[in-house]
Amino acid sequence: MCREQLPVWQKFYEAHQNDNFEILAIAMDAQGAEVARRFTEAAGVQFPAAIDRAQGLWELYGFNVIPNGFFVDENGILRYVNIGGFEVRNAEHARAIEDLLAAPANPTTLASTKSPAFGTVEEALREAEKALARDPENLDLQLTLAERRVESGELERARQGFEAVLAQNPRSARALVGLAAVFLDQGERAQALAALKQAWAIEPDNWIIRKQIWAVEHPEQFYPAINTEWQRERIKQEKGGNGP
Amino acid sequence: MAAAGPVMLSAQELKIGEPAPDFALPSLDGQRTIRLSDFRGRRLLIFTWASW
Numbered sequence: 001m002c003r004e005q006l007p008v009w010q011k012f013y014e015a016h017q018n019d020n021f022e023i024l025a026i027a028m029d030a031q032g033a034e035v036a037r038r039f040t041e042a043a044g045v046q047f048p049a050a051i052d053r054a055q056g057l058w059e060l061y062g063f064n065v066i067p068n069g070f071f072v073d074e075n076g077i078l079r080y081v082n083i084g085g086f087e088v089r090n091a092e093h094a095r096a097i098e099d100l101l102a103a104p105a106n107p108t109t110l111a112s113t114k115s116p117a118f119g120t121v122e123e124a125l126r127e128a129e130k131a132l133a134r135d136p137e138n139l140d141l142q143l144t145l146a147e148r149r150v151e152s153g154e155l156e157r158a159r160q161g162f163e164a165v166l167a168q169n170p171r172s173a174r175a176l177v178g179l180a181a182v183f184l185d186q187g188e189r190a191q192a193l194a195a196l197k198q199a200w201a202i203e204p205d206n207w208i209i210r211k212q213i214w215a216v217e218h219p220e221q222f223y224p225a226i227n228t229e230w231q232r233e234r235i236k237q238e239k240g241g242n243g244p
Numbered sequence: 245m246a247a248a249g250p251v252m253l254s255a256q257e258l259k260i261g262e263p264a265p266d267f268a269l270p271s272l273d274g275q276r277t278i279r280l281s282d283f284r285g286r287r288l289l290i291f292t293w294a295s296w
Binding site: 002003005006009019020021022023024025026027028029031033035036037038039040048049050051052056057060061062063066067068069070071072073074075076077078079080081086097100101114116117118119120121123124144151208211212214215222223226 | 257258259260261262263264265266267268269270271272273274275276277278279280281282283284285286287288289290291292293294295296
């Protein structure tokens with residue numbers, strides 16, 4: 001289970017704090033930051049943590065399961081990818097990251113010893129507005145702006161944005177999951193589930209959408225403890241898939 | 245997702261040794277927007293997870 005890895009990653013981070021190293025944990029929870037924050041706080045996570053509610057990252061990075069690990073070097077070059085089952089307690093996975101950290105820095109690199117500085121949500125919203133103004137027909141930019149509006153609490157405008165994308169591409173799972181995030185924030189659980197189920201029908205192999213539906217429909221099976229027996233039963237009932 | 249950069253509408257084939265696609269996502273505290281490019285000069289492990 002993904003969330004159990006957080007305290008172990010925190011220890012790993014502490015052990016490598018002099019290796020010019022950062023961890024970015026990205027929660028794929030459509031329910032919002034609060035549910036994820038409970039676990040990063042309990043784990044004492046000190047490294048940066050973000051959330052991808054509408055889950056555009058799966059399109060960009062091409063995954064439909066979690067947990068995943070991606071290692072990016074000082075120059076922004078991808079050095080390691082592990083999709084599905086990436087696990088800090090797996091000695092082989094942890095060693096792969098250790099080996100990358102042990103490697104000498106690329107001599108052409110622009111090594112930085114400073115912690116990264118991040119912009120504000122407000123700035124990102126303005127940038128997304130400007131980007132779309134330059135290319136108004138671009139669906140990717142329309143989705144990006146709608147996602148920025150969710151983050152800024154502009155829920156009605158976000159909903160309109162996702163619906164406008166769906167009017168042009170009814171098979172946009174990203175727009176449907178974004179819409180579900182809006183409905184969840186508005187307390188419209190039934191509508192959120194309907195949107196998530198539509199997204200799952202479009203991407204039946206997507207385990208992130210599938211488990212997200214379970215967590216919204218049956219939170220008692222996930223919080224405070226994850227009931228893996230319930231999940232096995234559920235998979236049998238849903239007839240299909242080989243398990244998360 | 246990626247507010248700047250090339251338009252990406254479909255799943256990308258990630259390649260080791262190529263630049264990782266940039267993205268922008270809100271921090272868990274809701275205050276900041278975290279971009280991959282903010283980590284330039286640092287070595288970074290991205291770990292994707294969920295509470296469920």
